[in-house]
Amino acid sequence: MSTSVISHPNRGKWGQSSWRGNCSGFVYQDIFQQLQPRTFCDPMVGSGTSVEVAQEMGIEAFGLDLHSGFNILRHSILDATGKPVDLCLSHPPYHDMIVYSGNVYPGEHPDDLSRCADPDEFMDKLQQALLNQREAVHHGGYYGTIIGDLRRNGQYWSFQADAIARMPGSELRAVLIKAQHNVQSASRQYAGMRLPRVSHEYILLWQRPDRSVALLSTLSCMAHAQQRRIRGTWKAIVRQALVSLGGEASLSRLYEAVAEHAPDRLAGRQHWREKVRQTLYVNDWFAPVERGIWRVA
Ligand SMILES: C[S@@+](CC[C@H](N)C(=O)[O-])C[C@H]1O[C@@H](n2cnc3c(N)ncnc32)[C@H](O)[C@@H]1O
Incomplete structure (x- = not known):
């Protein structure tokens, strides 16, 4: 071989x-x-x-x-x-x-x-x-x-x-x-x-x-990688939703686009709108235009 x-x-x-x-x-x-x-x-x-x-x-x-x-x-x-x-x-x-x-x-x-x-x-x-x-x-x-x-x-x-x-x-x-x-x-x-x-x-x-x-440390690395992937997925979903709206949009239009493009992701999640807002705030992939309006950075 x-x-x-x-x-x-x-x-x-x-x-x-x-x-x-x-x-x-x-x-x-x-x-x-x-x-x-x-x-x-x-x-x-x-x-x-x-x-x-x-x-x-x-x-x-x-x-x-x-x-x-x-x-x-x-x-x-x-x-x-x-x-x-x-x-x-x-x-x-x-x-x-x-x-x-x-x-x-x-x-x-x-x-x-x-x-x-x-x-x-x-x-x-x-x-x-x-x-x-x-x-x-x-x-x-x-x-x-x-x-x-x-x-x-x-x-x-x-x-x-x-x-x-x-x-x-x-x-x-x-x-x-x-x-x-x-x-x-x-x-x-x-x-x-x-x-x-x-x-x-x-x-x-x-x-x-x-x-x-230790297995525990390996498992915690695996869990960490998993969380990083979930955060990355939210980032990608929100950014693609913004791109599909022309690169800039109000939060309400963004929610609609996210809900339309990522139904699986949202299923069973009560607080997904908070997750979208958190994703916008913590990532340098996004920039605020004015109150309630975001654009691709
Ligand atoms: C694809 S076969 C292996 C074939 C083998 N490579 C060969 O060339 O004959 C999969 C085997 O996994 C065993 N298996 C399924 N669940 C198992 C379990 N919980 N514990 C141990 N063996 C299991 C099955 O009994 C089966 O013999």
């Missing part, structure tokens, strides 16, 4: 080809060759592809999965392995694209990541899983996930983009594109569709910092 695009049409001899949504063993081979881990854990090992490849390459490997009693939402990976590993890489379900418990194997499980009520619940749980993986690697070790996006009824959910946004930005090390082969139902789902069929997945790799950084 010397470039960030990986394509392996064959899955090789590892794991089970009959396991729906399995991953080619050659993908794991590439990653192991690149990162050279001595110890590895796959906390959602499915049919065992990754662990078989690792063992063949002389890497000490741990395979865990809901199907054999390990639940990433309730159990610590570190407790299960008994020691931190060099690499912890998961390949979760892509929301409910393929349902695993009670389908691929017997017994429906409420914590199965493929049984979430909606994409938001899936992302909340995937984030917890990634934090669990982070805790299971050495300082300086890598954690990551193989994840595809979902298009359904014309809507597109980019789980990879969400995962990147939700994890510590300073720890992201690589985003690889993996060509997706042999996708079932592809032609049926995309019949008559203008946009190209999704035929790639992502491999996201983060690195736990070398020195000991």
